[in-house]
Amino acid sequence: MRPTATAVAATAAALRAAFFAPPVAASRLLPPRRVLLLPLHCLSSSYSSSAVPPCASPSDSQPPPLPALMDAQFESFRAQLDGSSALRDRIRAVVSEVESASRAATAALLLVHQPVPLADVLGKAKLQVEVIKGLYSQLAEILKECPGQYYRYHGDWRTETQTVVSMLAFTHWLETGGLLTHAEAQEKLGLSSGEFGLDVEDYLTGLCFMSSDFPRYVVNRVTSGDYDCPRKVLSFLTDLHASFRMLNLRNDFLRKKFDGVKYDLRRVEEVFYDVKIRGLVPGESKQEVAQS
Amino acid sequence: MVPLRVCHRLVRLRGVPSSLHHPVPTTITMAAPQPGCKTLRPSISSRNSSPHPLLLLPRTRTPHFLSAFSLSAALSPASTAGPAPKRFRTMATDAAAPPASAGCSAMKAEFARHTEYLNTLNDKRERLVKASRDVTMNSKKVIFQVHRISRNNKEEVLSKAENDLAAVVNQHIGKLVKELHGTDFWKLRRAYTFGVQEYIEAATFCRFCKTGTLLSLDEINDSLLALSDKSVEPLQINVLDYLLGVADLSGELMRLAIGRISDGEVEYAKDICSFVRDIYRELTLLVPLMDDNNEMKKKMEVMLQSVVKIENACFSVHVRGSEYIPMLGSSAEPDYAFFGGADYD
Numbered sequence: 201m202r203p204t205a206t207a208v209a210a211t212a213a214a215l216r217a218a219f220f221a222p223p224v225a226a227s228r229l230l231p232p233r234r235v236l237l238l239p240l241h242c243l244s245s246s247y248s249s250s251a252v253p254p255c256a257s258p259s260d261s262q263p264p265p266l267p268a269l270m271d272a273q274f275e276s277f278r279a280q281l282d283g284s285s286a287l288r289d290r291i292r293a294v295v296s297e298v299e300s301a302s303r304a305a306t307a308a309l310l311l312v313h314q315p316v317p318l319a320d321v322l323g324k325a326k327l328q329v330e331v332i333k334g335l336y337s338q339l340a341e342i343l344k345e346c347p348g349q350y351y352r353y354h355g356d357w358r359t360e361t362q363t364v365v366s367m368l369a370f371t372h373w374l375e376t377g378g379l380l381t382h383a384e385a386q387e388k389l390g391l392s393s394g395e396f397g398l399d400v401e402d403y404l405t406g407l408c409f410m411s412s413d414f415p416r417y418v419v420n421r422v423t424s425g426d427y428d429c430p431r432k433v434l435s436f437l438t439d440l441h442a443s444f445r446m447l448n449l450r451n452d453f454l455r456k457k458f459d460g461v462k463y464d465l466r467r468v469e470e471v472f473y474d475v476k477i478r479g480l481v482p483g484e485s486k487q488e489v490a491q492s
Numbered sequence: 493m494v495p496l497r498v499c500h501r502l503v504r505l506r507g508v509p510s511s512l513h514h515p516v517p518t519t520i521t522m523a524a525p526q527p528g529c530k531t532l533r534p535s536i537s538s539r540n541s542s543p544h545p546l547l548l549l550p551r552t553r554t555p556h557f558l559s560a561f562s563l564s565a566a567l568s569p570a571s572t573a574g575p576a577p578k579r580f581r582t583m584a585t586d587a588a589a590p591p592a593s594a595g596c597s598a599m600k601a602e603f604a605r606h607t608e609y610l611n612t613l614n615d616k617r618e619r620l621v622k623a624s625r626d627v628t629m630n631s632k633k634v635i636f637q638v639h640r641i642s643r644n645n646k647e648e649v650l651s652k653a654e655n656d657l658a659a660v661v662n663q664h665i666g667k668l669v670k671e672l673h674g675t676d677f678w679k680l681r682r683a684y685t686f687g688v689q690e691y692i693e694a695a696t697f698c699r700f701c702k703t704g705t706l707l708s709l710d711e712i713n714d715s716l717l718a719l720s721d722k723s724v725e726p727l728q729i730n731v732l733d734y735l736l737g738v739a740d741l742s743g744e745l746m747r748l749a750i751g752r753i754s755d756g757e758v759e760y761a762k763d764i765c766s767f768v769r770d771i772y773r774e775l776t777l778l779v780p781l782m783d784d785n786n787e788m789k790k791k792m793e794v795m796l797q798s799v800v801k802i803e804n805a806c807f808s809v810h811v812r813g814s815e816y817i818p819m820l821g822s823s824a825e826p827d828y829a830f831f832g833g834a835d836y837d
Binding site for chain 2: 449
């Protein structure tokens with residue numbers, strides 16, 4: 201590189217000399233150009249030293265070629281980024297398994313829309329939850345190799361986690377009629393709040409996904425004769441919606457999903473109204489309806 | 493029944509404890525989802541021991557029927573005229589209370605925790621964005637300053653620029669350092685990454701003008717270590733932000749090169765050209781390995797255009813140099829005006 205650089209400098213100098221008839225101008229030009237040119241060649245052994253002054257001396261010191269010094273730094277970058285993209289590939293592999301297990305669980309849960317005994321449906325779903333729990337612990341293991349970078353790769357498992365949380369919360373409601381709390385959700389997935397935890401926003405988005413199952417569930421339950429279901433679902437969903445209203449959300453994805461919850465609530469209210477107005481609610485006397 | 497279309501903002505009361513109980517036996521909710529909807533469906537919900545809904549509405553705009561919810565809760569003792577609401581109210585009082593009241597308050601307590609968490613997170617994000625904007629602005633000022641360099645005032649311009657850069661680090665990056673702890677570095681990266689990229693651009697630009705070398709990431713991080721004391725976690729810029737900043741640097745170097753050519757310092761421009769070529773070459777290999785590299789891919793396109801512009805400018809000078817006829821008695825500043833200014837945009 202150095203010979204070519206000096207050759208370039210020589211030709212440039214020759215061109216200049218040819219142009220500038222007044223020699224005064226040439227001589228005034230040359231030293232400043234040297235000043236600018238030489239720092240490039242003046243690179244001493246440690247390019248990292250910030251104290252390299254613009255060398256004014258006309259003698260060129262032995263210049264290490266510039267690309268090599270840049271190369272060293274970029275080599276290390278390449279190694280780092282290779283490592284992180286390999287990690288990312290492993291994470292993606294595990295996450296795709298999570299996605300397939302979660303899909304199996306959701307498919308099993310779809311049976312609740314048909315008159316199938318609840319215990320069977322939940323049994324199948326629980327099996328898948330065990331699988332998913334194992335996969336999340338695998339993820340936690342992978343991430344142990346790079347502590348503190350949970351959120352660097354978080355985007356890779358975010359949507360799957362949200363789907364899993366929604367499935368878990370729905371299962372929990374079918375079993376107990378209550379809300380799956382954040383701590384319980386973490387426990388079910390075998391995660392801890394320490395290194396690899398369940399992100400709160402993922403949990404909340406999962407709850408919003410869960411609420412979209414309710415309108416369809418309520419409709420099918422009423423069709424198959426369970427007239428008490430709408431009341432329970434309505435009270436649960438109203439409480440959930442009221443709790444969500446306590447949050448101050450930015451205009452992001454979670455906010456949009458929360459806005460969807462109120463439409464689910466409205467549909468459940470409509471089903472409840474239909475059942476109520478026709479006196480189908482168990483324990484309602486037909487007398488009061490007759491008053492209308 | 494009068495459709496309630498009022499949508500008003502209610503003052504958000506933070507941290508309303510769940511012990512704030514207003515015994516409201518029943519309330520009537522009017523669901524009016526669309527403005528054009530004429531009929532209202534009354535639905536009944538029982539709120540035996542829950543906080544009054546009015547107090548819990550967020551400050552943000554609430555949709556129609558939710559505000560109707562709150563209004564109806566306020567108005568239910570004096571509901572609008574008509575036999576129908578009265579009848580439903582009578583029915584409601586006879587309806588069995590749903591059993592979930594205890595669950596409801598537990599839910600509220602849980603969500604109160606989530607509210608706290610989200611509030612702190614969003615406040616921190618806001619502060620980071622503000623600090624990052626300050627860093628960006630001041631770094632840009634440094635860059636403009638360095639652009640005013642010419643062969644005469646190089647030393648003073650560079651020393652002033654370095655002082656300003658140090659000020660940026662101390663004041664504004666100090667603010668970033670204070671906010672970021674633990675997982676925040678990656679979690680909130682989007683909030684501060686632009687500021688950091690601008691700072692890297694300014695710092696590398698200054699260094700290049702001074703010594704012609706590329707300021708390395710380790711050096712930057714070492715200088716940042718000095719910034720924070722032992723108790724606070726230091727801000728260590730990560731590889732991705734560094735590479736994005738270096739990609740922006742090429743644009744500034746292009747402007748510098750064109751400026752130097754029009755000042756007559758053709759050699760300097762050629763050095764810049766080879767420097768930028770090297771950076772482009774190195775970065776090409778790294779781009780596919782970076783996370784979320786859409787941004788970086790766009791920057792690489794821009795970088796290639798910058799390189800081409802510099803190369804074309806050097807080419808013009810080189811080829812058309814023979815056309816230059818010096819005027820007698822001209823000053824030391826050669827006039828390249830007729831090299832075709834339109835070529836350098």
